[in-house]
Amino acid sequence: MEPKESISNNLLQGTFASRIERRHSSLPSVIVIGGGISGIAAARDELDFVLLPATSYSCYHLFRLHGVCNENPLAPLIRCLGLTLYRTSGDNSVLYDHDLESYKLFDMDGHQVPQQMVIEVGDTFKRILKETEKVRDEHRDDLSVLQAISIVLDRNPYLRQEGLAHEVLQWYICRMEAWFAADADMISLKSWDQEHVLSGGHGLMVQGYYPVIKALAKDIDIRLNHRVTKIINGCNKVMATVEDGRNFVADAAIVTVPLGVLKSNLIEFEPSLPEWKAAAISDLGVGNENKIALRFDNVFWPNVELLGIVAPTSYGCGYFLNLHKATGHPVLVYMAAGRFAYDLEKLSDESASKFVMLQLKKMFPDATEPVQYLVSRWGTDPNSLGCYSYDLVGKPEDLYERLRAPLGNLFFGGEAVSMDHQGSVHGAYSAGVMAAENCQRHLLERLGSLEKVQLVSFRDEILEDAVPLQISRI
Numbered sequence: 001m002e003p004k005e006s007i008s009n010n011l012l013q014g015t016f017a018s019r020i021e022r023r024h025s026s027l028p029s030v031i032v033i034g035g036g037i038s039g040i041a042a043a044r045d046e047l048d049f050v051l052l053p054a055t056s057y058s059c060y061h062l063f064r065l066h067g068v069c070n071e072n073p074l075a076p077l078i079r080c081l082g083l084t085l086y087r088t089s090g091d092n093s094v095l096y097d098h099d100l101e102s103y104k105l106f107d108m109d110g111h112q113v114p115q116q117m118v119i120e121v122g123d124t125f126k127r128i129l130k131e132t133e134k135v136r137d138e139h140r141d142d143l144s145v146l147q148a149i150s151i152v153l154d155r156n157p158y159l160r161q162e163g164l165a166h167e168v169l170q171w172y173i174c175r176m177e178a179w180f181a182a183d184a185d186m187i188s189l190k191s192w193d194q195e196h197v198l199s200g201g202h203g204l205m206v207q208g209y210y211p212v213i214k215a216l217a218k219d220i221d222i223r224l225n226h227r228v229t230k231i232i233n234g235c236n237k238v239m240a241t242v243e244d245g246r247n248f249v250a251d252a253a254i255v256t257v258p259l260g261v262l263k264s265n266l267i268e269f270e271p272s273l274p275e276w277k278a279a280a281i282s283d284l285g286v287g288n289e290n291k292i293a294l295r296f297d298n299v300f301w302p303n304v305e306l307l308g309i310v311a312p313t314s315y316g317c318g319y320f321l322n323l324h325k326a327t328g329h330p331v332l333v334y335m336a337a338g339r340f341a342y343d344l345e346k347l348s349d350e351s352a353s354k355f356v357m358l359q360l361k362k363m364f365p366d367a368t369e370p371v372q373y374l375v376s377r378w379g380t381d382p383n384s385l386g387c388y389s390y391d392l393v394g395k396p397e398d399l400y401e402r403l404r405a406p407l408g409n410l411f412f413g414g415e416a417v418s419m420d421h422q423g424s425v426h427g428a429y430s431a432g433v434m435a436a437e438n439c440q441r442h443l444l445e446r447l448g449s450l451e452k453v454q455l456v457s458f459r460d461e462i463l464e465d466a467v468p469l470q471i472s473r474i
């Protein structure tokens with residue numbers, strides 16, 4: 001019987017040419033696996049690319065921009081396209097991506113929480129988080145954020161909150177969990193505040209990310225609904241096999257699929273990933289945050305940016321984003337993170353919508369029924385299996401470097417390899433660009449054609465002659 005290694009090499013050299021789709025170009029060829037913004041950003045102009053997404057672009061449904069500033073890697077494209085941003089917070093907000101100036105909180109019975117209480121508990125939450133730094137310094141071993149908060153409250157009883165104030169504190173913890181898409185008992189105390197957040201605060205893309213995706217995808221060879229199941233990495237070629245058995249061969253490949261897909265081993269690698277790479281995939285956490293978008297015929301809620309529901313536990317708290325204030329569309333988006341997000345996915349779309357409406361009607365008894373609703377299922381969607389990465393308790397610090405590191409002709413993108421900006425669209429974009437640049441350098445040096453290719457992309461050209469960012473705050 002022919003050895004397995006020989007079979008792989010024969011495949012890559014074209015023994016079974018009838019089952020293989022090759023690229024016909026004088027340029028080095030690259031397969032990009034994954035159709036999010038990282039994969040689209042990786043498809044550079046200087047090489048011959050084919051993009052294989054498992055489905056349509058996942059980031060169509062996203063609308064947040066973290067870092068409303070010119071330093072954001074997406075700013076040049078946003079400016080060039082004339083897209084409008086709506087700023088929701090400045091820097092260092094206790095609510096992360098919102099400020100404490102346009103909101104209303106309610107208890108489980110629908111009574112509004114006094115604004116002064118919300119402000120005072122917010123100040124207390126800041127002090128609690130500051131005290132967790134001492135806990136971190138005192139413990140050699142990592143702890144969870146929730147463990148650290150418990151230690152702080154035991155040491156400082158005056159920081160404890162009772163009754164309604166306790167429920168407001170739980171809501172702040174809920175907002176923190178939404179930032180990481182994970183429960184506080186899963187978040188690393190060592191790493192939770194080490195992320196490099198761009199200046200300028202946070203905002204909403206008023207038109208969503210579709211215009212950005214459309215511009216980046218122009219003239220790229222994109223094959224929708226091509227779910228890759230196997231990647232063979234030979235010494236000179238890479239072959240990707242899709243579900244229907246077709247094979248794509250190129251000089252290299254860039255893998256930008258979500259971390260959840262890598263963790264689930266839905267893609268077989270041949271040869272198998274080395275232990276150091278597999279361990280990096282295993283040791284990084286992948287979060288989950290689901291959205292239930294409700295569109296109404298009329299606006300029955302106040303003109304604030306967010307509506308919140310406080311509860312005795314962070315699990316029971318709720319959060320609505322008011323898109324009407326930013327976009328003019330009568331839409332509320334309910335957000336749930338961590339275990340609660342997974343529990344919501346156990347419901348049908350109709351049941352999830354009814355659950356959200358029960359909460360709304362406690363706050364607004366005259367609330368009308370939605371005319372349309374959309375429920376995300378990032379945790380169980382086979383094309384995502386989670387939202388974005390975060391640092392688990394007690395894991396090594398070099399996970400992002402190991403995940404990003406290439407393997408021969410294989411390169412890795414996606415938000416999870418962005419050490420400084422994981423969990424963000426601009427982080428995913430930058431990771432895709434970096435993977436493409438590393439892949440390009442590797443191929444051009446290996447193939448000896450460095451002098452034949454002009455290393456300029458339209459993405460670089462739009463850095464010139466750009467209008468200022470269009471930012472509003474009503």
